[in-house]
Amino acid sequence: MYLLENKGVTAPKGFYASGIHCGLKKNNSKLDLALIYSEVAGNAAGVYTKNKVKGAPIYITKEHLINKKAQAIIVNSGNANTCTGDDGLLKAKEMAEFQAKALNIKTDDVLVASTGVIGVPLNIDKIKNAIPLLSKKLSTEGSEEAAYAIMTTDKIKKQLAIEFTIGDKTVTIGAIAKGSGMIEPNMGTMLSFLTTDLNISSELLEEALRESTKISYNRVSVDGDTSTNDMVLIIANGLANNEKIVSKNNDYYNFLNALNKINVSLAKMIARDGEGATKLIECIVYNAPNKEDAEVLSKSVINSPLVKTAIFGNDANWGRILCALGYSGININPNTIDLYFKSELAEIKVCENGKAIFFDELTAKKILSKEEVKILIDMKSGTEAAVAWGCDLSYDYVKINGEYRS
Amino acid sequence: MYLLENKGVTAPKGFYASGIHCGLKKNNSKLDLALIYSEVAGNAAGVYTKNKVKGAPIYITKEHLINKKAQAIIVNSGNANTCTGDDGLLKAKEMAEFQAKALNIKTDDVLVASTGVIGVPLNIDKIKNAIPLLSKKLSTEGSEEAAYAIMTTDKIKKQLAIEFTIGDKTVTIGAIAKGSGMIEPNMGTMLSFLTTDLNISSELLEEALRESTKISYNRVSVDGDTSTNDMVLIIANGLANNEKIVSKNNDYYNFLNALNKINVSLAKMIARDGEGATKLIECIVYNAPNKEDAEVLSKSVINSPLVKTAIFGNDANWGRILCALGYSGININPNTIDLYFKSELAEIKVCENGKAIFFDELTAKKILSKEEVKILIDMKSGTEAAVAWGCDLSYDYVKINGEYRS
CATH class of the missing domain: 3.60.70.12 (L-amino peptidase D-ALA esterase/amidase)
Structure with missing residues (x-):
């Protein structure tokens, strides 16, 4: 194939x-x-x-x-x-x-x-x-x-x-x-x-x-x-x-x-190729209790304007990811969640068991500056996974949709 | 009072x-x-x-x-x-x-x-x-x-x-x-x-x-x-x-x-005063079958990035409003819906029974260019109403959230 x-x-x-x-x-x-x-x-x-x-x-x-x-x-x-x-x-x-x-x-x-x-x-x-x-x-x-x-x-x-x-x-x-x-x-x-x-x-x-x-x-x-x-x-x-x-x-x-x-x-x-996109974002939710939850969670993250703008700005603002998981409607336990950012450059852990851990902000910035960024979310509450794809939210999105008409 | x-x-x-x-x-x-x-x-x-x-x-x-x-x-x-x-x-x-x-x-x-x-x-x-x-x-x-x-x-x-x-x-x-x-x-x-x-x-x-x-x-x-x-x-x-x-x-x-x-x-x-907002948008859904539907519909419109960018661009792109009503999850009949834009300047009807009607684009642009814009949605399918408030989506929203960190 x-x-x-x-x-x-x-x-x-x-x-x-x-x-x-x-x-x-x-x-x-x-x-x-x-x-x-x-x-x-x-x-x-x-x-x-x-x-x-x-x-x-x-x-x-x-x-x-x-x-x-x-x-x-x-x-x-x-x-x-x-x-x-x-x-x-x-x-x-x-x-x-x-x-x-x-x-x-x-x-x-x-x-x-x-x-x-x-x-x-x-x-x-x-x-x-x-x-x-x-x-x-x-x-x-x-x-x-x-x-x-x-x-x-x-x-x-x-x-x-x-x-x-x-x-x-x-x-x-x-x-x-x-x-x-x-x-x-x-x-x-x-x-x-x-x-x-x-x-x-x-x-x-x-x-x-x-x-x-x-x-x-x-x-x-x-x-x-x-x-x-x-x-x-x-x-x-x-x-x-x-x-x-x-x-x-x-x-x-x-x-x-x-x-x-x-x-x-x-x-x-x-x-x-999303409107105004500068990056592809792949969000993988794994070790979730079931596939449906994993899917809803991954989409909630990929769809958050605040996550999208953070990635656009190369900002490892992982709190916004945790927040998007929290309001997804899925009954999550924040205290088991680990978060990672990954790109071709490296992988970096930014949150453990729902809490801040020390990480090198500069390395995180470099990882996020690549054209393909992965958000890895380890729920540690099961064995199922789902992936969703999206893009960052840039000035050009506003330009295109504030002006484009046909 | x-x-x-x-x-x-x-x-x-x-x-x-x-x-x-x-x-x-x-x-x-x-x-x-x-x-x-x-x-x-x-x-x-x-x-x-x-x-x-x-x-x-x-x-x-x-x-x-x-x-x-x-x-x-x-x-x-x-x-x-x-x-x-x-x-x-x-x-x-x-x-x-x-x-x-x-x-x-x-x-x-x-x-x-x-x-x-x-x-x-x-x-x-x-x-x-x-x-x-x-x-x-x-x-x-x-x-x-x-x-x-x-x-x-x-x-x-x-x-x-x-x-x-x-x-x-x-x-x-x-x-x-x-x-x-x-x-x-x-x-x-x-x-x-x-x-x-x-x-x-x-x-x-x-x-x-x-x-x-x-x-x-x-x-x-x-x-x-x-x-x-x-x-x-x-x-x-x-x-x-x-x-x-x-x-x-x-x-x-x-x-x-x-x-x-x-x-x-x-x-x-x-x-x-929403981040980057240049306008207050008020969305009123009326003549809906019940209050809950009216509320979900008004929020679906106020929350659509494409509606928000259109209002930012003074663009009477009402199709995006109809679309946001359509994907809200509420079982609507698009063929009874009338849409109006309103501001201190005037009110203009832009859609009747879910279909395009002739309207003066220039007048619509002027109406939308005001700081307080109302979207009026007549569902013609009941007697209940709800209102929701939001703001437009501008370049500054991206700037603030791509850069702001504390």
Whole structure:
């Protein structure tokens, strides 16, 4: 099993992609419409935002996935098509219809996603006008363009592929993703589109995606507070020709492993590229009484604005971490907790049994000044663990969100 | 009933206060030790942080309030005396003992509070050395000094008094308070100390304080996520000589009204002086199915970093408000929600039935550029309402929390 860092959704057999500037973003040089296409319809699954306010594309994509089949995904950035009423639903449907016609496939085999500003009517004509060229541009080299076209405030394009074997067959999973507003991903839409040539039943594909999402994207900053438009979609076209996976056998877990690997890698890329972020923060809570507690605790820390600003300032202000554990809602015993900061440079213990211990502040500062910082939390009250990823809170976060509008 | 804006804890009969620089704050010109004293012991009550990690003073103050009596409150800033283990508890106890001796009163009639950095041993000698002068300085003019001495990153001192009548007696409530880290008050300790010359049973005093805290301090940004050291204390010394309140009669509700008025005013002062804040945001959710839902919804909005940054940028990005309502955990119907922005300038409707409507962006910008901005949310699904207060999220919040350490 190995990661292919320069490949994306077109790495698996039979997948094509493209990206184009259709005019939803004002800047002419920025791509804003992406297409992913499989030469045969595949089994497909989706995981969606739990927000009560949902973007129009969420409704259309869910509807089109009732039969658990899909062949294409069309995605625009620059407008979320959310809080746009019936008009928004009609336009999301129209996007799928137009794209289906251009590719000569069934409308309900086209999935739709949008990301960008909320509450502004979608200019569907710009999309319609661009669909012919977008479709024509489809190629096995198109993943990078598609990755650029789904970006909003992201600074770095996110694509990745992973190869593994099932029996004598090589199977590939490819992906493009976007994140953004990272201080609580409450609005910065998180999108991830996965392709694979694996041959698997739609039920198991869906279950694997759901499981994998839980320990990857849902561990980026807080979850539950998901955006109106978040979604993770996967299409499996079966062209790897492996023996079809229809039960939870070794092959299934092989696949789940690879899926987890690519999703966790993308989740970390999303966290690291959080709005205004200068650092990736990984928070590991271990020796907790159970997994659920560990998860809530790790997210409470990763999501604390005061922890985030302290890390931004290279300040080993561990009291803020203890405080975030204390208000998490979990019934903790502060008097058993040890805290460590760690980076490529070194590891340093800063708190023992919930109390201050002597540590070298300068060393701590150096550790925290690295681009990847780990917060290790030993609960000493069990055997379970969880990890969450986030980023620091910088001036640029305020700048981006005080000024950015589309 | 009227507010006395230049008075504080020494406004009620028989109360004295003082403030001094004892050396816990490095800057010599900054006061860091405060004392409030009543010439007779009074009934007293406290409301404390729900954080599982609690500062040492919380334990000692709770212990000293078992008999529901108190005569003095000593408060230091510059060190929270939290995560300091048994040593911290001993020192909090010692603070009370020393102060009691100096005033020649009982140790358990002295309440203790601390605010500042976590996990650093408290230099108790500096406090002990300062207590004689601090006690000597007590005066009816000392409220302002005490208000300064409890500040950390607060920019504005917070004191207030309110006068009302019960029968033919004038009753006064006085207060000093501090806030600070306002983006979720998860660490910025919120302290409020109230004095009154009211004659009331300790049970009803406690109940009134608890009720009043719920609709005032607990509505500032999010609650539940309270700091390790938050507390609200009140001493009622009875010197107003009103007929003692021992049941929930009109007099009780008169008092509760005045208490609510002073606490809500202080809560708004705390929100407005949030770290880095340039504006006070008031979020009113109305026509909700019930009070609890309205409260959760209003806090979800007031606490969203993306709403806060939008208001900082004078950006009428109402989609972020709808999103915060959507992820609040409350089962809302987005299709009945109307949104308005309001300030002294004007009111503007920006969303109807969960959908975009036309509004003049320039007018909206002007409305949002005022120092006090209201977000009005008409749920059109019931008759209940709640209000929450918060502040915008600015560059200075990041600066203060990325750099501030004591």
